[in-house]
Amino acid sequence: MSHLVDHDVVAFEPTPGVIYEKRPARRADGRVVPGLFNAWIWLDNPAQFNSYTTGMVKGVIRAFRTASHARDVVAVVFTGVGDKAFCTGGNTKEYAEYYAGNPQEYRQYMRLFNDMVSSILACDKPVIARVNGMRIGGGQEIGMACDFTLSQDLARFGQAGPKHGSAAIGGATDFLPLMVGAERAMESGTLCEPWSAHKAYRLGIVLDIVPALKVDGAFVANPLVETKRYLDEYGRIIHGEPLTGEALAEGKAVLARGTVDLSLLDAKVEALCTKLMTTFPECLTKSFEELRKPKIDAWNRNKENSRAWLALNMMAEARTGFRAFNEGPKNEREIDFVALRQRLAQGEPWTEAMIEELIPKPGSHAA
Numbered sequence: 001m002s003h004l005v006d007h008d009v010v011a012f013e014p015t016p017g018v019i020y021e022k023r024p025a026r027r028a029d030g031r032v033v034p035g036l037f038n039a040w041i042w043l044d045n046p047a048q049f050n051s052y053t054t055g056m057v058k059g060v061i062r063a064f065r066t067a068s069h070a071r072d073v074v075a076v077v078f079t080g081v082g083d084k085a086f087c088t089g090g091n092t093k094e095y096a097e098y099y100a101g102n103p104q105e106y107r108q109y110m111r112l113f114n115d116m117v118s119s120i121l122a123c124d125k126p127v128i129a130r131v132n133g134m135r136i137g138g139g140q141e142i143g144m145a146c147d148f149t150l151s152q153d154l155a156r157f158g159q160a161g162p163k164h165g166s167a168a169i170g171g172a173t174d175f176l177p178l179m180v181g182a183e184r185a186m187e188s189g190t191l192c193e194p195w196s197a198h199k200a201y202r203l204g205i206v207l208d209i210v211p212a213l214k215v216d217g218a219f220v221a222n223p224l225v226e227t228k229r230y231l232d233e234y235g236r237i238i239h240g241e242p243l244t245g246e247a248l249a250e251g252k253a254v255l256a257r258g259t260v261d262l263s264l265l266d267a268k269v270e271a272l273c274t275k276l277m278t279t280f281p282e283c284l285t286k287s288f289e290e291l292r293k294p295k296i297d298a299w300n301r302n303k304e305n306s307r308a309w310l311a312l313n314m315m316a317e318a319r320t321g322f323r324a325f326n327e328g329p330k331n332e333r334e335i336d337f338v339a340l341r342q343r344l345a346q347g348e349p350w351t352e353a354m355i356e357e358l359i360p361k362p363g364s365h366a367a
Contacts, residue, residue, distance in 0.1 A: 004071070007069045008065060008066060008069055009065065010062055010065070011062070011066055012059070012062045012063045012065075012066040013062070015055065015056065015058070015059030015062070015063075016055060016056070016059075017043065017044050017045045017052070017053060017055060017056035017059065018041070018042065018043065018044060018056050018059030018060055018063060019040075019041070019042035019044050019081070020039065020040075020041055020042075020059075020063045020066065020067075021039070021040050021042075022037035022038070022039055022040075022070075022072075022073065023037060023038050023039075023040055024036070024037055024038075025037055025038055025074050025273065025274070025277055026270060026273075026274060027274065028271075028274050033277070035072055036072055036073075036074055036277065037070075037072050037073055037074065038073065038074055038075050038076070038077055038273045039063075039066075039067035039070060039073045039075075039076045039077070039125070040076075040077045040079065041060065041063045041064065041067065041076060041077070041078050041079070042079055042080065042081055043056065043060075043079070043080040043081065043086070043087050044080075044081045045081075045091070046080070046081045046082035046084065046085070048088075048091060048093065049084060049085035049087070049088040049133075049134060050080035050081065050082070050085045050086060050087045050088065050133075050139070051087065051088050051089055051090060051091040051092065051139075052087065052089070052090060052091060052116075052138070053091045053094050054094065054109055054112065056091075057109075057112045057113055057115075057116050058112060060116050060119070060142075061112070061115050061116050061119045064076065064116075064119040064120060064123050064127075065119060067123065067125055068119075068122070068123045068124045068125060069124070070125075073125055074125065074273060074276060074277045075125055075126045075127070075128060075272075075273045075276045075277070076123060076125050076126070076127045076128065077128050077130050077269055077273070078120070078127055078128065078129050078130065078142075078143075078146055079129070079130035079131075079132055080132050080133065082132065082133065083132055083133055083152070083154075083212070083260040083262060084133040084134065085132075085133040085134040085135075085136075085139070086129070086130075086131045086132055086133055086134060086135040086139055086143060086155065087134075087135060087136075087138070087139025087142065087143070088134055088136045088137055088138075088139050088160075089136060089137030089138030089139050089140075089141075089160070090113070090137070090138050092164075092322050092325045092326050093326055095318075095322040095326075096322040096323045096325070096326035096327065097326065099314055099322075100314055100318065100319040100322050100323055101314060101315060101319050102314060103311040103312050103313075103314045103315055104311070106310065106311045106314045107307060107308070107310075107311035110306075110307040110310055110311060111307065113138070113170060114303045114304075114307060116142065117141065117142060117145050117170070117171050117299065117303070118299070118303075120142060120145040120146060121145050121292055121295060121296050121299065124285055125285075126147050126148070126276050126284065126288055127145075127146040127147045127148070128146060128147065128148045128149075128150060128269060128272060128273070129143045129146035129148065129149040129150070130150055130265065130266075130269050131143065131149055131150065131151035131152065131155045131157075131197070131206070132152060132155070132262055132265065133152070133154070133155055134155060134156050134194075135151075135155060135156070135157050135158075136156065136157070136158055136159070136160055136194065137158075137159060137160040137161070137164075137168075138170050140157055140158060140159060140168075140172060141168070141170045141171035141172050141175070142171070143157075144171060144172065144175040144176070144179065144205060144295075145171055145175070145295065145299075147288060147291075147292070148207045148272060149200075149205060149206045149207055150206070150207055150208055150209075150210075150265060150268050150269055150272065151197045151200070151201075151206050151208075151209050151210075151265070152197070152209070152210060152211070152212035152260075152262055152264075152265045153196075153197040153198060153209045153210065153211055153212060153213075153221060153222045154197065154212050154213060154222050154224075154260065155197045155200075156194040156195065156196060156197070157194060157195045157196075157197065157199075157200040157205065157206075158188055158192060158193065158194035158195055159172050159188050159189050159192055160192050161189070161192065162189075162190055162192060163192045163321075163334055164321040164322065164324075164325050164333075164334070165313070165317040165318040165319070165320055165321020165322055165324075166310065166313065166317075166318050166321065167189075167309075167310075167313075168188075168189045169302065169306035169309070169310065170306070170310075171299060172185075172188070172189055173185070173189055173302070174295065174298035174299045174301075174302055175295055175298070175299075176188055176189060176205075178294050178295060178298065179203075179204055179205050180203045180204055180205060184203055195240070196222065196224075196225040196240045196241070196242065197209045197222065197240075198221075198222065198225055198227055198239060198240030199225075199239070199240030199241065200240075201240070202239055202240055207272075208268060210264040210265050210268050211264060212260050212261060212262055212264070212265065213254075213255065213258040213259075213260060213261075214258055214259050214260075214261045215254060215257050215258040216257075219261070219264065220254065220258065223243075223250075223251035223252075223254035223255055224242065224243055224248065224251045224252065224255060225240055225241060225242055225243060225251075226239065226240065226241050226242075226243060227239065227240070315350070316350045319355060320335060320340075320355050320358055320359070321334075321335065323355070323359055324358070324359050324360055327359055327360075328359065328360035328361075329360060329361075329362050332360045333360065334360070335358040335359065335360065336358065336360075339358065340358060
């Protein structure tokens with residue numbers, strides 16, 4: 001055709017913190033396929049563990065819309081720069097310094113966040129989360145909105161809301177019960193104890209995992225978790241649980257000797273992109289649209305009332321939790337939860353003075 005209609009409302013433009021690139025699609029034998037590509041969308045804020053700022057959220061939305069409409073794109077790979085973090089959620093510095101105490105502003109921000117999740121769920125191309133490191137909080141939520149997850153096995157997965165003044169209602173409370181069941185969803189959404197990549201794989205939120213640690217030139221499995229599949233004395237499979245005691249110390253020593261190499265992860269991602277390419281494109285798109293429906297239905301039922309609650313919560317617990325994380329000493333970024341509960345039990349109202357007293361200071365001892 002001599003002229004093709006442009007369906008983009010706003011095309012992707014260079015955005016601080018977001019990279020959009022098209023990489024050549026490849027056949028199974030590695031040969032480049034002329035004229036076909038995979039779109040790679042990168043969160044580029046490694047100094048802050050690829051947490052997304054307001055500007056980055058806008059960039060991600062535009063990137064997914066551009067990839068969705070691109071006629072020559074087979075699949076989308078969503079990932080983060082570096083090997084420490086895929087994404088740890090919203091940028092807590094921006095939250096603490098701008099949105100804390102400004103519910104009207106955070107409400108508008110959450111419109112953008114909701115649109116980011118929806119842009120992933122509505123993408124006309126299959127979306128692969130390439131998990132290069134931690135996938136925590138909002139990072140876990142945008143990751144679960146993707147169709148597939150491939151991860152390096154040093155990564156950790158989980159939520160952080162109730163520990164830092166929020167609730168996992170940016171997608172986790174919608175997606176987790178569908179993907180891992182009610183009990184495990186409850187564990188992740190309330191206790192905020194991260195899962196290893198091995199456990200995430202066993203529970204079903206990861207399609208596959210590969211080693212990333214190289215020691216003496218050879219890849220080894222994550223040395224900080226139990227990777228043997230066996231039953232403990234209670235008959236439970238403990239594959240992927242954190243090591244403790246002497247075993248943990250030995251694992252840390254192995255970790256210190258090694259270097260992180262993501263080449264196996266990249267090969268796994270390319271292989272999946274190739275498999276997706278060798279299908280009828282419209283049949284593939286329709287299959288994704290149907291298989292996404294449980295996620296989309298749950299998401300659309302809750303996203304607006306979740307947005308309203310999150311905005312109002314910026315006046316109290318979120319205001320306190322995000323400030324504590326941003327301002328507290330490096331190893332003491334949670335408030336004294338027991339002290340807060342004691343004060344609330346006595347009927348004390350939320351005041352500026354109480355918030356200031358709850359923020360951990362150097363030398364204080366938070367719970």
